[in-house]
Amino acid sequence: MPKAKPGLSDSKSLVPDSFTLAGTRWEVKREMLTGEMGHCSRDEAIIRLNNKLAGQIEESTFYHELVHAVLFSMGKTGDKHDEEFVDLFGAFLHQFMLTRGK
Numbered sequence: 001m002p003k004a005k006p007g008l009s010d011s012k013s014l015v016p017d018s019f020t021l022a023g024t025r026w027e028v029k030r031e032m033l034t035g036e037m038g039h040c041s042r043d044e045a046i047i048r049l050n051n052k053l054a055g056q057i058e059e060s061t062f063y064h065e066l067v068h069a070v071l072f073s074m075g076k077t078g079d080k081h082d083e084e085f086v087d088l089f090g091a092f093l094h095q096f097m098l099t100r101g102k
Ligand SMILES: [Zn+2]
Pocket: 064, 068, 083, 086
């Protein structure tokens, strides 16, 4: 039987359908993205994930974009986001989620 691609409803995925930061409801969508693994839109409160991603690559991309969403929620405009910080912080958040309770 073919293995199902992890979806938003996959209970094992660490990627939520939505979440709230500072009173703003964010949605997570999988879409066809050109040249990007993911994208964080502050104006729309949407995190878009490239629909070609799956498993832990999709998860790590989500946590990267989540850090951008947190920084936007802190009032930091995109030009103030340090990509190296975002990438490392996102990786540690993902590691926390993977290992919590274990
Ligand atoms: Zn980034």
